[in-house]
């Protein structure tokens with residue numbers, strides 16, 4: 001038998017993750033100068049990172065010969081969340097903690113539930129662990145919690161929920177989410193991925209960490225990749241019961257988060273001014289982009305994140321026309337939305353560049 005036929009079938013069943021096209025790659029492909037490229041494809045923070053994080057990184061550079069010490073970040077997250085340090089698990093990006101949860105609870109013979117159009121890492125982590133996947137049809141592009149609850153089977157061990165969801169930007173209000181938690185059997189883990197939590201308007205935001213006391217089967221994940229602007233450093237975390245956190249730490253690589261990431265995240269966490277500025281820029285940019293999309297007669301899904309999905313019809317062609325003009329957005333055919341594109345909210349100027357490119361792309365002659 002051929003060598004790769006000996007690999008695990010669940011691994012062969014994984015569709016490779018397709019990242020946003022890197023700026024340097026497009027510059028090479030199109031022969032454009034790098035300055036002409038606008039990347040609105042990966043939900044990154046257009047303001048960069050917190051200035052405090054930069055100072056912390058510069059300081060941490062002088063001790064890179066040492067193995068990482070995660071005390072300061074865990075301690076800061078404990079104060080930030082009001083939870084004990086034992087309940088915090090750090091990850092090399094929150095993708096890493098999602099994978100840890102899967103490795104603790106999933107295996108062949110077990111199943112995980114996720115929603116149609118939900119974040120791509122859930123099937124990835126579930127299949128890597130050998131579990132069966134139960135995909136529940138979405139309702140108006142968002143999680144249908146009622147249907148997800150009814151999809152639970154005897155072998156179901158885990159349910160993935162992104163709130164807000166990527167790439168749709170849909171959001172489940174907290175009363176519905178809480179009712180769902182009350183209805184889910186206590187021996188099924190619910191992973192609540194709150195990567196975009198800080199972009200939710202305060203009036204709609206709920207402190208779900210307070211629910212952990214009531215629901216020991218709840219695991220909340222958050223990241224420094226989005227509003228904190230540290231996507232390239234790879235740092236995120238999970239909040240869970242001390243028991244689940246202990247299990248996750250057993251499968252975690254001992255030094256999964258590096259010194260620079262730990263230092264930057266610790267400093268960024270307290271930079272409320274930077275977070276507020278990022279939030280405000282996203283609000284105004286969202287209005288700018290949504291108004292522009294509407295002007296062109298395109299449909300969009302109202303979003304609670306730092307991105308918005310819009311219906312492009314022939315999305316691959318439109319995407320190609322945008323790329324030719326140096327604008328990178330994200331095709332989401334891999335999420336079961338072949339006619340849609342997702343654009344990240346950028347600076348005012350980047351948003352303008354995107355809208356101009358969209359206008360030119362929509363003219364038939366191009």
Ligand SMILES: *Cc1c(COP(=O)(O)O)cnc(C)c1O
Nearest residue numbers: 093094095119166195223225236
């Ligand atoms: C971006 C994103 C994350 C964050 O991933 P990191 O590994 O922390 O960079 C997690 N969940 C969702 C739904 C996301 O869109």
